[in-house]
Amino acid sequence: MNARNTLKINQNGHLEIGGADTVALAEQFGTPLYVMDEQYIRDMCAAYKRAIDEEYGGNGLVLYASKAFSCKAVYRIVQEEGIGVDVVSGGELYTALQAGFPAEKIYVHGNNKLRSELEFSVESGVGAIVVDAYSELDALDEICAEKGVVQDILIRVNPGVEAHTHHFIQTAKTDSKFGFSIADGSAEKIAKYALGKKNLALQGFHSHIGSQIFEMQSFKLAAEKLLTFAAQLRENTGFEAAKLNLGGGFGIWYTDDDAKQSVADYAENLKSLFREVSGLADRKGLRRPYLLVEPGRSIVGEAGITLYTVGAIKDIPGVKKYVAVDGGMFENPRYALYQAKYTAVLANRAAEKPTETVSVAGKCCESGDIVCANVSLPRACSGDILAVLSTGAYNYSMAGNYNRNPVPPVILVKDGRADYIVKPQTYEDIVRNDVIPERLR
Numbered sequence: 001m002n003a004r005n006t007l008k009i010n011q012n013g014h015l016e017i018g019g020a021d022t023v024a025l026a027e028q029f030g031t032p033l034y035v036m037d038e039q040y041i042r043d044m045c046a047a048y049k050r051a052i053d054e055e056y057g058g059n060g061l062v063l064y065a066s067k068a069f070s071c072k073a074v075y076r077i078v079q080e081e082g083i084g085v086d087v088v089s090g091g092e093l094y095t096a097l098q099a100g101f102p103a104e105k106i107y108v109h110g111n112n113k114l115r116s117e118l119e120f121s122v123e124s125g126v127g128a129i130v131v132d133a134y135s136e137l138d139a140l141d142e143i144c145a146e147k148g149v150v151q152d153i154l155i156r157v158n159p160g161v162e163a164h165t166h167h168f169i170q171t172a173k174t175d176s177k178f179g180f181s182i183a184d185g186s187a188e189k190i191a192k193y194a195l196g197k198k199n200l201a202l203q204g205f206h207s208h209i210g211s212q213i214f215e216m217q218s219f220k221l222a223a224e225k226l227l228t229f230a231a232q233l234r235e236n237t238g239f240e241a242a243k244l245n246l247g248g249g250f251g252i253w254y255t256d257d258d259a260k261q262s263v264a265d266y267a268e269n270l271k272s273l274f275r276e277v278s279g280l281a282d283r284k285g286l287r288r289p290y291l292l293v294e295p296g297r298s299i300v301g302e303a304g305i306t307l308y309t310v311g312a313i314k315d316i317p318g319v320k321k322y323v324a325v326d327g328g329m330f331e332n333p334r335y336a337l338y339q340a341k342y343t344a345v346l347a348n349r350a351a352e353k354p355t356e357t358v359s360v361a362g363k364c365c366e367s368g369d370i371v372c373a374n375v376s377l378p379r380a381c382s383g384d385i386l387a388v389l390s391t392g393a394y395n396y397s398m399a400g401n402y403n404r405n406p407v408p409p410v411i412l413v414k415d416g417r418a419d420y421i422v423k424p425q426t427y428e429d430i431v432r433n434d435v436i437p438e439r440l441r
Ligand SMILES: *Cc1c(COP(=O)(O)O)cnc(C)c1O
Pocket: 065, 067, 068, 086, 109, 208, 210, 211, 212, 247, 248, 249, 250, 294, 295, 296, 297, 298, 393
């Protein structure tokens, strides 16, 4: 059903993931419930790592972009698979360190890192900080001077390649809060500024051109812009970048409008990108750089599903049918944010053919609180278990407590076993930080 058939329909006609019956999971753990397939995550990490080892002599590191799905267990899994991570906040860094993740394999991102986050990163001994502002260079240099350390950094540049799902455009001027433009000279200027900082060691450059991208050509074009920039900078300053970080953004299957790719397909795509970089570096007379890539969505996205119980059903004749579930924008805000598309199935009647198109609504007090619009389902009834597929990335990690709904738990399944990796929030958790000051008593 998903790209790797970790999802199947068992002999009871129930949806199964990682060897576990989803109807039984819903019964045992309740709904809404995030379910993550451990083997899928491991296989994707291993395939990406193998691609670097086989095609690029191991001269690089895969960083799991942990903003896609962050909790202690996922850092543990990723660590066991021998890859690194990137984090974009003090909270993600803290979670990774709490899980025992080795600091030197952590890269720190963010367009507006707090001073406290920079201090925390330096103190923790992270592998590199990807700098994205002059003020950040100044603050970081100061912090390192105080602490008597030299910190490895990369600079985030904007290669002028804007990638969208199935096409990309080249632009000289990109309106983005991220990065420094190569085309207008800003990237070279900040690189020179960074080279003047005594407590910072510039290792190279980073670019991230977008997300949910299927067109490898867009990554190759960005790589070419980066290498051309690196060659030009060497000519102008004598500085040669040792590391290039090509970012993440590899697309996944949400609906049949998206390509279904196997683990091997992802690995092959990455290999072709590495081959391109090797060729470009050789042609430009550059040393082949240490390469980093940062897949997030493609490692965890298809590993996850969300289980719901169907509640109210509202058929508005001639307009639309709403099937409401016990979740919503508090646990998956992606439809509300950008009309994200999903595939849904009735987990307890997974073998039945779809007969109607409905919108799956949440329980929040917002008309825009839709989990997925226009999905094909068999005629759903109250009490059915509904599964939304490919929810492993940017669902739990974007969850909140709107309407004071508790964030659902996350369970990890493997070979039919299921364990909590994030426990359910209770109402007590929700009021934990509430305070009634004396004068209101
Ligand atoms: C979000 C992000 C990624 C991961 O993107 P995916 O689409 O999840 O692969 C990687 N690098 C940076 C800098 C990002 O902001």
